[in-house]
Amino acid sequence: MICHRHWIAILLAGAAPVEISRAQNPTPPSGVPGSSASSTSALGSAPPEAAAGSTSGGATSAFGTPPSGSAGSTGAEPEKPPAAPAENATEGGRPPPEQPSFTLPGFYGRSSGIIALGQGKFAAPRFHFSASLSLGFDDNVFQTPTNGGGTPDRTFDVPVSAAVPAREVQVLVDQSGAVVSLPVRSTQPFVIRTVTVPAIPAVTRRIVVPGIPKQSRQSSLIERVSTFGQVLFGTRRSVFSLDLRLSGENTDAKPQGQPEYSGSIAFQYGYKITPRLQFSARADIARLTQPDFSRPDTPTRLGGGAFYTGLVKVDLAYRWTPRITTDLSLGLNGVSFDNVASQVGNYLATTTGLEVRYLKSPRFTLLGEGRYQFVRYQDNAPVDSHTLFLLVGAETTLSQRLRGSVRIGGSYRTYELSGETSFTPSLEMDLTYRLGRISVLQWSNRYGFEETPEANTKSVSFRSGLTYLHFFGPRLRGTGSINYVHNSSSNNLTSGSINDDSFELTLGFEYSISRRWRATGTYSFSTAFSSNADANYYRNRMFLGLDYEF
Numbered sequence: 001m002i003c004h005r006h007w008i009a010i011l012l013a014g015a016a017p018v019e020i021s022r023a024q025n026p027t028p029p030s031g032v033p034g035s036s037a038s039s040t041s042a043l044g045s046a047p048p049e050a051a052a053g054s055t056s057g058g059a060t061s062a063f064g065t066p067p068s069g070s071a072g073s074t075g076a077e078p079e080k081p082p083a084a085p086a087e088n089a090t091e092g093g094r095p096p097p098e099q100p101s102f103t104l105p106g107f108y109g110r111s112s113g114i115i116a117l118g119q120g121k122f123a124a125p126r127f128h129f130s131a132s133l134s135l136g137f138d139d140n141v142f143q144t145p146t147n148g149g150g151t152p153d154r155t156f157d158v159p160v161s162a163a164v165p166a167r168e169v170q171v172l173v174d175q176s177g178a179v180v181s182l183p184v185r186s187t188q189p190f191v192i193r194t195v196t197v198p199a200i201p202a203v204t205r206r207i208v209v210p211g212i213p214k215q216s217r218q219s220s221l222i223e224r225v226s227t228f229g230q231v232l233f234g235t236r237r238s239v240f241s242l243d244l245r246l247s248g249e250n251t252d253a254k255p256q257g258q259p260e261y262s263g264s265i266a267f268q269y270g271y272k273i274t275p276r277l278q279f280s281a282r283a284d285i286a287r288l289t290q291p292d293f294s295r296p297d298t299p300t301r302l303g304g305g306a307f308y309t310g311l312v313k314v315d316l317a318y319r320w321t322p323r324i325t326t327d328l329s330l331g332l333n334g335v336s337f338d339n340v341a342s343q344v345g346n347y348l349a350t351t352t353g354l355e356v357r358y359l360k361s362p363r364f365t366l367l368g369e370g371r372y373q374f375v376r377y378q379d380n381a382p383v384d385s386h387t388l389f390l391l392v393g394a395e396t397t398l399s400q401r402l403r404g405s406v407r408i409g410g411s412y413r414t415y416e417l418s419g420e421t422s423f424t425p426s427l428e429m430d431l432t433y434r435l436g437r438i439s440v441l442q443w444s445n446r447y448g449f450e451e452t453p454e455a456n457t458k459s460v461s462f463r464s465g466l467t468y469l470h471f472f473g474p475r476l477r478g479t480g481s482i483n484y485v486h487n488s489s490s491n492n493l494t495s496g497s498i499n500d501d502s503f504e505l506t507l508g509f510e511y512s513i514s515r516r517w518r519a520t521g522t523y524s525f526s527t528a529f530s531s532n533a534d535a536n537y538y539r540n541r542m543f544l545g546l547d548y549e550f
Contacts (some may be wrong), residue, residue: 457490
C-alpha cells in the first residue's frame with residue numbers, strides 16, 4: 001500500500017507541471033505561429049520553395065541535417081513560440097528524438113530548401129482543407145491605358161481614274177479647216193496639221209477611316225469563391241507535400257465568359273535512396289486569368305487572356321565526399337494560351353543541368369552549374385532557340401537570421417531558324433532575413449533571357465520581388481510584397497525595340513475569428529510604363545473575405 005502511494009505521489013507531481021504549463025501556454029488559434037493547422041489563407045501562397053516549410057538558401061551537409069553551427073531548418077516561416085517543457089519531453093525526461101530533414105533543390109534559379117519534419121508547414125496535420133468567399137472591386141478591369149489608347153480618324157485619297165498627260169497628234173484638214181476623218185472620201189484637197197490634245201487630270205475620291213475612340217476605364221465588383229487542399233507525408237527516408245487551389249471569379253463588367261476559373265497544383269517529393277543518393281521532384285502548374293509578376297517567362301499584361309503555365313523539375317543528387325555533391329537535373333516549363341489569337345506565344349522549354357556543390361564551411365557552399373535549354377514555339381519558329389547557361393555562385397548562412405544564394409554568369413543563345421547568336425549576363429539571387437521570431441523578409445532577383453508571347457520578338461528582362469510576413473499577435477498577421485519587372489524586347493520584322501517597366505504592390509491581412517473562421521483582406525496596385533506611351537496603365541484591386549477551415 002505504501003508503495004502504491006509513492007507511485008501516486010510521483011504521478012501527481014509529474015502531472016501538475018503539465019497542467020500549469022498548458023494553462024500558461026494555450027494552444028494558439030489556427031493560422032498563427034505554433035498552431036498545428038496550416039497557415040495558408042486567401043492572402044496567397046509563397047513560392048513553392050518557401051511554402052513547403054523550408055528555408056531558402058543556407059549551406060548544408062549531405063541531404064538534410066544541417067552541419068554543426070548552421071541556422072538549422074526552421075524554414076521561411078517565423079519560428080514557433082517555445083512549447084512547454086513537459087510537452088516536448090519524452091518519457092523519463094529524455095529529449096525527443098531528432099526529426100529527419102531533407103535538402104531539396106529548387107527550380108532553376110531558385111535556392112535549395114531544407115524541410116524538417118515537425119517544423120514549419122510540416123507541423124500541420126497531414127490533411128487540410130479550407131474554403132473562402134470574398135467580394136472585391138477592380139477599378140480597371142481591362143487594364144485600359146491611361147490615355148485611353150484611342151487613335152484619330154485617318155483620311156485617304158483613293159484614285160478613281162489615272163491622269164492622262166497632254167500630247168500632240170497629226171490630223172487631216174480640208175480647205176475649210178474641218179478635220180477630215182479617215183478613210184478620206186472627199187475629192188477636195190486637204191493638208192496635214194499638228195494639234196495638241198490637252199491633259200486630263202486624275203480623278204480621286206476621298207474616304208475617311210474612322211479612328212478608335214478612347215476607351216474609358218471600366219470598374220466592376222468581383223465575386224470570388226475558392227478552395228484549398230493540402231496533403232503532407234514524411235518518413236525518415238521520404239517527404240511529400242501537395243497543395244491544390246481552385247478559384248472562380250465573376251466580374252460584373254465582363255458579361256461574356258463568366259465566371260473565370262483559375263487554379264494551381266504544386267507538389268514536391270524527396271526520397272533518400274541511400275545515405276549518399278537522393279531523388280527529388282517538384283512541380284508548380286497553374287491556370288491564371290490575371291498576370292502574376294513573380295512568375296518568370298509569363299506575361300505582365302492581360303492582352304493574351306487566360307493561360308496555363310507550369311514548371312516541372314526532377315533531380316538526382318549524389319554525395320561523393322562529405323564536401324562534394326553533384327546534382328543532375330531535367331526540367332520542363334512552358335505557357336499555353338486559351339485565346340487562339342495569342343497562341344503564337346505558346347512554347348515549351350526543356351532544360352538539362354549539372355550542378356557541383358562544394359561545402360567549404362558549415363555556413364558556406366560554393367556552386368558551379370551548367371545548363372542547356374531548348375525552346376520550341378507552337379507557331380513562332382523564328383524565335384525557337386538553344387541556350388547554354390554557365391553559372392558560378394554560393395549558398396550561405398551568414399547568421400541565424402540571414403541566409404541566401406547567388407548565381408552569376410552568362411547565357412549564350414542561338415536561334416534555330418536564322419542561326420543568329422546572342423549573349424546576355426545572367427543573375428539569380430535569393431535572400432531571406434528573419435527580422436525576429438515572428439517576421440520574415442524575402443528578396444529575389446533574376447536577370448536574363450525571357451520568353452515572350454509576341455510573334456518574332458526577343459526579350460531580356462530583370463525581375464525583382466520583395467515579400468514581408470509579420471505576425472502582429474496570436475490572431476492577426478499581415479503580408480506585403482513588391483514586384484518589379486523591366487523588359488527590353490526587339491522585333492525581327494520592324495527592327496524596333498520597346499522598353500517596358502511594370503510594378504505591383506500588394507498588402508494583405510488575416511485575422512483569426514475562431515479556430516475555424518478567418519477574415520481576410522488584400523489590396524493591390526499595379527502600373528506599367530512603356531516607351532510606347534499608349535500602353536501605360538494603372539490599376540487598383542481590393543478584396544474582403546471569409547475563410548473556413550475544415
